[in-house]
Amino acid sequence: MPAGSETELPANLLTIYGAPGTFGELGDGASPTRITEVPGWGFGPGQAAFMSAVSPDGTVFISTTPFTDDQSKLTGTDMELEIFEPEAGRFSRLVIPSTRGRTSLPRFDPGYRGVGGGDTSDVIVVPGPDGADRVVFTSLMPFYGWDTSVDGELPSVGQLRRDGGSGRWMYDASASRTAAQLAARAPATIAARAFPVLNPLEPRSPRGPSSIARLPRSGHLVIAQYLGTGRGGTDNGALLVLDLDGRVRAHWQYPQVRPLGVELVVNPREVVADPTSEPDDERFVLISDARGLDYSTQPFPIQEFSYSASTGTITPRSTAVRAVQDGSRMESAVFGADGTLYVARTKQDGLRAETLAVYPKLGRERGLVSRTPATGNWPVDTWGIANPPDYLVVGTDRGGLVRSISVDPSTGAVLLAGLNGLVQTVRPAGRGSRMTFRTGQPIDVGLSRLRGPSTRYVGVRRGSVDAERRSLWLPVNQMVLDGLTWPYPPFKLDQWLLRVDLDVLLNDG
Secondary structure, eight states: OOTTOOOOOOTTOEEEEESTTOOGGGGSSOSSSEEEEOTTOOOOTTOEEEEEEEOTTSOEEEEEEOTTSOTTSOOOSSOEEEEEETTTTEEEEEEOOOTTSOSOOBOSSGGGTTOBSOOOOEEEEEEOTTSSEEEEEEOSOOOOSOOHHHHOOOOSEEEEEEOTTTOOEEEOGGGOBOHHHHHHTSOHHHHHHHSOOOOTTSOOOOOOEEEEEEOTTTOOEEEEEOOOOOSSSOSOOEEEEEOTTOOEEEEEEOOOBOGGGOOEEEEEEEEEEOTTOBTTBEEEEEEEEEEETTOOEEOOOEEEEEEETTTTEEEEOBOOEESOSSSOEEEEEEEOTTSOEEEEEEOTTSSBEEEEEEEOEETTEEHHHHHSBOOSSHHHHTTTEEOOOSEEETTOOSSBOEEEEEEOTTTOOEEEEETTSEEEEEEEEEETTEEEEEEOOOEEOOGGGTOOSTTEEEEEOOOEEETTTTEEEEEEEEEEOSSSOSSOOOOOOOOEEEEEEHHHHTOOO
16 A cells, blocks of 8 residues: 555444543544543543553553653652443542552652652553452552651552452452562562662662563563662663562563663563463563663663573573664564564654564574574673564554554454554464565544644553454543643543454454
């Protein structure tokens, strides 16, 4: 298809959910997008829709991020998750209490104008030890300068479960852990590195848990710790493995990186687990943000790791690589059921999509490991080198940077959603060294028709697939990226949830 072309929206493809009267021009009757007003829909002050997950019963969970899109600059007053039950048409705003039962936690310093609380940086659904599903979430910034002796602490890693009586999803304080509680369940040497005390007047730091994935064999949780210790050590982040009880199973500090003698800072941002992993060799990939000591942004790399549950070790299998040495970034990733790795990339400007990179599993390994293994002094000698993918999928570079990449387990289709609201499908066929790809035309979901004043930004975030109900759920958030000087007093902005009908989207007719 010609570059930049888009297809007309098929009937019944899109449904958007939100508070009554908040749909802008999508509610004028001329749009093919179906609007569904949900009574009681509303995020808390300063909270924008972020990552999503869906449970087997069809419930959608949405984590939250500040209006600044920067967890170090909070804009709310609490920590919360949003819960939407489509069949019941019910929205719930679940506010997470501190260990002292507080739900409003403004920063003590009045110069911050009342902001506080914490973010919920990622959310996943996992099977619990009792067979019932659990929701696990992380918080990159669970503390923001209040008096913990009075107000308590918020969890760094939290859990939700269904209440046996009401059947509603609820916060499970007994299964949730603050950084101090995680440290208490770890050997002293690991506790000091993974959950350090950075300031005697502050609680232990969880070092910014930014992303979480379940390892398929052990059921343990691998977490990317975005932040370094900042003193007497490194600004680089780390990797952490926990079990569902909150016991530390492994910890790995990202080493100092000096390619060509130039020191860089590496912040682990996203972890994704390989469903084809073997016992004691559970593979996952890590995408990291990278910058120079002068805070200049460097192209983001991807790297493959192995976790052994029996030895409690995390081992890098590949060095950190880029697809092409052209300034493009590895942005987000997903595995297919056969172990094929799909990596969404971003052009050097950080705003536009670059072509999708594909690394299939050839035998026991992907090209990440077989072509660029983590051998020798890899943080200096090979960090950031090019590892050209086995395939670059033509036609996947038409929209904004990919905010959501997922796979429909029923068809194997790769689902891409970009910064500017373009949704695109890639249909792979074959496997290994004999793969072909059919790229669908991008579909504009109409974000421009939701936009408010020019100082606000509307975009999609990471979606989740409900294969049984043939739905791709995409959080649609509204934030303030400019026009207001932070910090500002907390206020509310409308947020939405978009459903894409997968049967309509993937209709071959």
